[in-house]
Amino acid sequence: xxxxxxxxxxxxxxxxxxxxxxxxxxxxxxxxxxxxxxxxxxxxxxxxxxxxxxxxxxxxxxxxxxxxxxxxxxxxxxxxxxxxxxxxxxxxxxxxxxxxxxxxxxxxxxxxxxxxxxxxxxxxxxxxxxxxxxxxxxxxxxxxxxxxxxxxxxxxxxxxxxxxxxxxxxxxxxxxxxxxxxxxxxxxxxxxxxxxxxx
Amino acid sequence: xxxxxxxxxxxxxxxxxxxxxxxxxxxxxxxxxxxxxxxxxxxxxxxxxxxxxxxxxxxxxxxxxxxxxxxxxxxxxxxxxxxxxxxxxxxxxxxxxxxxxxxxxxxxxxxxxxxxxxxxxxxxxxxxxxxxxxxxxxxxxxxxxxxxxxxxxxxxxxxxxxxxxxxxxxxxxxxxxxxxxxxxxxxxxxxxxxxxxxx
DNA sequence: AATATATGTCAACATGGCTGACCTAAAAAT
DNA sequence: ATTTTTAGGTCAGCCATGTTGACATATATT
Numbered sequence: 268x269x270x271x272x273x274x275x276x277x278x279x280x281x282x283x284x285x286x287x288x289x290x291x292x293x294x295x296x297x298x299x300x301x302x303x304x305x306x307x308x309x310x311x312x313x314x315x316x317x318x319x320x321x322x323x324x325x326x327x328x329x330x331x332x333x334x335x336x337x338x339x340x341x342x343x344x345x346x347x348x349x350x351x352x353x354x355x356x357x358x359x360x361x362x363x364x365x366x367x368x369x370x371x372x373x374x375x376x377x378x379x380x381x382x383x384x385x386x387x388x389x390x391x392x393x394x395x396x397x398x399x400x401x402x403x404x405x406x407x408x409x410x411x412x413x414x415x416x417x418x419x420x421x422x423x424x425x426x427x428x429x430x431x432x433x434x435x436x437x438x439x440x441x442x443x444x445x446x447x448x449x450x451x452x453x454x455x456x457x458x459x460x461x462x463x464x465x466x
Numbered sequence: 467x468x469x470x471x472x473x474x475x476x477x478x479x480x481x482x483x484x485x486x487x488x489x490x491x492x493x494x495x496x497x498x499x500x501x502x503x504x505x506x507x508x509x510x511x512x513x514x515x516x517x518x519x520x521x522x523x524x525x526x527x528x529x530x531x532x533x534x535x536x537x538x539x540x541x542x543x544x545x546x547x548x549x550x551x552x553x554x555x556x557x558x559x560x561x562x563x564x565x566x567x568x569x570x571x572x573x574x575x576x577x578x579x580x581x582x583x584x585x586x587x588x589x590x591x592x593x594x595x596x597x598x599x600x601x602x603x604x605x606x607x608x609x610x611x612x613x614x615x616x617x618x619x620x621x622x623x624x625x626x627x628x629x630x631x632x633x634x635x636x637x638x639x640x641x642x643x644x645x646x647x648x649x650x651x652x653x654x655x656x657x658x659x660x661x662x663x664x665x
Numbered sequence: 666a667a668t669a670t671a672t673g674t675c676a677a678c679a680t681g682g683c684t685g686a687c688c689t690a691a692a693a694a695t
Numbered sequence: 696a697t698t699t700t701t702a703g704g705t706c707a708g709c710c711a712t713g714t715t716g717a718c719a720t721a722t723a724t725t
Binding site: 373379401 | 710711712713714715720721722723
């Protein structure tokens with residue numbers, strides 16, 4: 268997706284996210300005000316590599332989201348729409364509550380884009396059978412076509428990047444990404460991602 | 467930084483970006499409308515791994531940007547401020563034009579946050595010596611302290627993720643990230659990142 | 666029958682993108 | 696020396712997409 272997760276970080280939307288900067292933090296640094304665990308001591312070299320890794324993430328995310336953003340513009344949509352289209356596409360029949368949990372936005376924000384997508388026929392809603400309060404969400408044919416257009420260039424970009432980085436890069440890449448996710452959420456996200464290949 | 471690159475992808479402030487979704491694209495897929503190169507044919511298994519990698523990036527970015535976002539809130543700032551603070555911190559004396567090129571936003575947008583940061587004493591400006599039209603940007607002591615507070619938790623997160631993924635993960639991780647950046651910009655970004663460790 | 670849940674909706678507001686027009690001072694070109 | 700270009704700023708307004716709070720409805724659950 269071309270999203271920069273909500274405001275969290277943005278940045279490049281996404282809005283890619285923001286990173287960190289600067290030299291060898293004197294002890295005073297991060298512990299200054301936050302009730303967090305003391306920052307692990309690191310050598311200047313380690314700090315430097317860390318800062319560089321963070322900046323690469325910023326720039327990578329900035330460009331990663333640029334392809335879909337352009338396409339979305341043709342439709343008059345934004346990143347928020349892409350996120351919804353993506354997750355509905357990957358989890359046909361997903362509920363509004365699940366979507367809210369994934370996107371970490373308010374129902375009012377979701378409502379706005381969802382209304383547009385349903386109104387213009389990209390997403391269809393069906394009343395849940397087990398629980399009739401639920402609105403199960405599906406892509407229409409039109410929605411699937413848009414989803415494919417959005418996904419195409421982004422997958423191409425990621426595929427090339429992984430290929431260029433060598434054969435074993437994919438596992439390492441995903442492992443780091445997984446460990447960037449909050450520990451509390453990691454198992455749930457993993458379940459979501461691996462069971463998501465519905466059809 | 468907690469940015470989600472501009473809208474591009476958007477999100478957690480690191481705004482996280484949007485990803486892609488869905489099953490084994492029938493040939494028609496991404497080439498449908500875009501004048502791009504034909505999407506490389508991929509097996510369902512390859513597609514699946516690709517989609518999963520993209521989703522991990524979304525969730526990783528979402529959480530990656532969450533730490534600074536909270537701290538920024540204390541100051542009454544947003545991700546946009548973090549991005550500026552970060553790059554000024556890492557490139558003392560950076561010009562407005564360079565910053566615009568990195569952030570890929572308009573000068574009016576940058577102006578808004580820069581004005582606040584300068585007004586509240588987090589950033590100081592000096593007139594360029596070679597070219598007196600330039601305003602060279604530096605963090606004040608106050609700005610450096612904020613920068614350290616913002617960077618701390620984010621570095622901690624990345625350091626732990628890399629450590630958890632194994633020793634050689636860092637190189638692979640950065641290699642993939644570098645190749646996600648637009649090819650045209652890659653060399654410039656690399657130069658920026660590696661010469662950035664100024665002090 | 667009472668309560669809790671899933672979802673929707675109205676209204677108002679904040680942030681941070683954007684465009685367009687226009688201004689100044691300094692550098693570079695003629 | 697005059698003109699043009701460049702670095703930067705500024706005003707005004709718009710748009711996308713977050714937020715909070717209050718309230719409504721239908722269905723499940725107790």
